Amino acid sequence: MDILIATSGEFPELGPYDRGILDALGRLGLKARPQVWTDERADWGEARAVVIQSTWDYHLAPEKFLAWAEGVASVASLFNPPRLLTGNVHKGYLRDLERKGVAVTPTEWIGPTDDFRLGNVLRERNWRRAVVKPAVSAGANETYIVDLEAIRDVESRIARLAADHEIMVQPYLTAFETEGERSYVFIDGDLSHVVHRPPTLASAARGFTEPHASREYDAGEVRLAEHAMGTLEERPLYARVDVATDNAGVARLQELELIEPVLFTSLAPGSVDRLARAISARL
Numbered sequence: 001m002d003i004l005i006a007t008s009g010e011f012p013e014l015g016p017y018d019r020g021i022l023d024a025l026g027r028l029g030l031k032a033r034p035q036v037w038t039d040e041r042a043d044w045g046e047a048r049a050v051v052i053q054s055t056w057d058y059h060l061a062p063e064k065f066l067a068w069a070e071g072v073a074s075v076a077s078l079f080n081p082p083r084l085l086t087g088n089v090h091k092g093y094l095r096d097l098e099r100k101g102v103a104v105t106p107t108e109w110i111g112p113t114d115d116f117r118l119g120n121v122l123r124e125r126n127w128r129r130a131v132v133k134p135a136v137s138a139g140a141n142e143t144y145i146v147d148l149e150a151i152r153d154v155e156s157r158i159a160r161l162a163a164d165h166e167i168m169v170q171p172y173l174t175a176f177e178t179e180g181e182r183s184y185v186f187i188d189g190d191l192s193h194v195v196h197r198p199p200t201l202a203s204a205a206r207g208f209t210e211p212h213a214s215r216e217y218d219a220g221e222v223r224l225a226e227h228a229m230g231t232l233e234e235r236p237l238y239a240r241v242d243v244a245t246d247n248a249g250v251a252r253l254q255e256l257e258l259i260e261p262v263l264f265t266s267l268a269p270g271s272v273d274r275l276a277r278a279i280s281a282r283l
Contacts, residue, residue, distance in 0.1 A: 001031050001033065001046050001047045003025055003030055003047055003051060004033065004044065004046075005021065005034045006050055007053055007054035008036065009057070012036055014053055016266075017267065018266065024276035025279065025280070027273070028277070030279075030283075037052075038068075044075055050076050051079050052069075053263075055259065058260060065089070066086055069085050077282065077283070079282065084234065084236055084258050089259065090136050091135045093256065094107060094253075095109065097253065102224070102227050102228050102231065103251065103253060104253045104254075105244075105253070106171060107170050108169040109168060110166065112165065114162070116162070118146065118151060118154075118155050129147050129148070131170045131171075132144045132158055132161075132170075134165040134166070144157070144158065146158070171246070173244050173245065173246055173252075175245040180197055180244075181197060181243060182218070183195045183240050183242050184222065184242075185238070185240050185261075185265075185268075187274050187275050192275075193213050194216075194217055195211050195212065196211065197264075213268040218251070224253060225241035225243065237278055237279065237282065239261070240262070241256055242257070263275065
């Protein structure tokens with residue numbers, strides 16, 4: 001076996017937008033198949049390389065996931081490598097990006113030992129509406145939209161969440177309701193394609209179609225995405241930079257995904273072959 005594509009038990013055949021990588025690798029003469037990362041029977045050393053693709057449950061056991069990654073990297077080439085994964089599991093990497101001058105969405109970070117009242121946080125920031133989620137999360141897991149006027153309805157629930165996790169509080173971006181967000185996908189360090197997609201928050205998803213690739217790149221957003229990529233210590237095999245417009249009309253980085261991003265290669269012609277060639281070049 002040349003390549004094992006690490007995935008989750010929920011998607012043993014890989015996520016729906018990215019399954020084409022198996023055929024693309026086959027066209028290059030490489031044998032590849034998906035393998036669930038939590039399967040204790042898996043022999044990761046049977047492959048020359050392991051590519052993490054659809055491990056969308058890693059956030060449920062982040063320490064186990066990182067230990068797994070270190071173990072795999074000891075017997076095969078792993079992409080992305082553990083040194084990139086470790087810094088990307090916790091959304092605290094957004095603080096580092098902000099220190100390096102990347103325009104990220106303003107965030108209040110609240111730890112389990114912090115004494116706080118969510119209503120006070122929103123009033124001090126002048127946020128009438130906010131999004132709250134754990135700093136280690138994926139998708140919309142444990143994500144809440146809160147309104148200052150109805151803060152009592154959720155404050156105790158948020159306090160319980162904060163007792164066990166560091167949480168992030170961010171302003172709710174109303175642009176989600178009108179334009180969604182854009183995902184800039186990088187393969188081997190170079191911009192491959194951009195996908196327009198609805199947000200994962202169901203309450204803001206009304207009126208959106210399915211994600212779709214676009215030939216129109218916003219030059220300012222490309223610069224923002226490339227700035228974020230330039231802060232990395234090494235070039236990843238793949239990355240997805242999510243961008244949305246804030247309430248003042250400014251493009252802000254939402255995520256720099258290096259672990260389990262949907263790359264939407266099925267939506268952008270030629271992108272899956274670019275990814276396959278990049279994998280092949282790293283063998």
